[in-house]
Amino acid sequence: MTPPSVLAPVRETFRAVVRATVPMSIDMDEDAWRCGEATVDDSLAGRPENVRRQVVFFLQALSLMGRLLKGRPLHALSPDVVRALLQQLERAPVLLLRRGVWGVRTLAFMAVYTQPEIQKALGYRAVASGWEAHGGGQGTWPDRQGAGAPEAGVLTAESGDAPEGVEGGTGG
Numbered sequence: 001m002t003p004p005s006v007l008a009p010v011r012e013t014f015r016a017v018v019r020a021t022v023p024m025s026i027d028m029d030e031d032a033w034r035c036g037e038a039t040v041d042d043s044l045a046g047r048p049e050n051v052r053r054q055v056v057f058f059l060q061a062l063s064l065m066g067r068l069l070k071g072r073p074l075h076a077l078s079p080d081v082v083r084a085l086l087q088q089l090e091r092a093p094v095l096l097l098r099r100g101v102w103g104v105r106t107l108a109f110m111a112v113y114t115q116p117e118i119q120k121a122l123g124y125r126a127v128a129s130g131w132e133a134h135g136g137g138q139g140t141w142p143d144r145q146g147a148g149a150p151e152a153g154v155l156t157a158e159s160g161d162a163p164e165g166v167e168g169g170t171g172g
Contacts, residue, residue: 006044006052007037010059012075014040014104014111017062020082021108024118036111043110055107058100065089 007014015033018025028036044052065085066074074082090101112118 005037005041006056007041010056010063011037013059013063013073014107016075016077016079016082017059017086017104018108018111020079020086021105022112023079024121025108025112026079028112028115032115032117033111036115039114040107040111043107054100055103058104061100062104 005011014037018036025036044055062085063074066072066077066082069085070077070081074085077085086101086105089097092098113122113124
């Protein structure tokens with residue numbers, strides 16, 4: 001027997017979060033939405049009941065925030081307005097709100113980027129054998145074809161070590 005959908009009571013709110021988080025989802029058809037939501041439901045099915053309740057509660061709270069702040073539920077707001085609300089909440093002083101935003105964003109990414117059509121459109125070809133499947137694996141970082149690792153400090157500039165004009169840099 002298939003477990004009940006975790007997202008069913010908050011489907012429209014979840015879709016609003018997905019559209020605000022992953023703009024390419026706006027073009028998804030109903031089959032793609034069902035597939036993405038099934039992926040999220042399958043993932044949540046393996047989580048404890050209290051986690052599933054927290055996801056639903058947070059999405060309900062987001063919808064309520066839309067009503068309180070903008071006069072309409074979250075799914076009735078434009079993706080830009082929803083994105084602005086999520087961005088505001090991700091910087092909230094309350095840790096639980098920040099975690100909630102990042103949690104539902106992760107689920108939004110899962111719903112979209114696990115779609116085979118989207119993976120194909122993006123050129124994503126991840127396989128278990130990693131670089132070897134793409135003809136690499138012969139050398140070291142970064143291109144796996146013999147190039148050595150970069151010198152220390154090349155990729156990330158420590159405070160004061162960045163070139164002039166780059167934040168944190170002293171130029172000398």
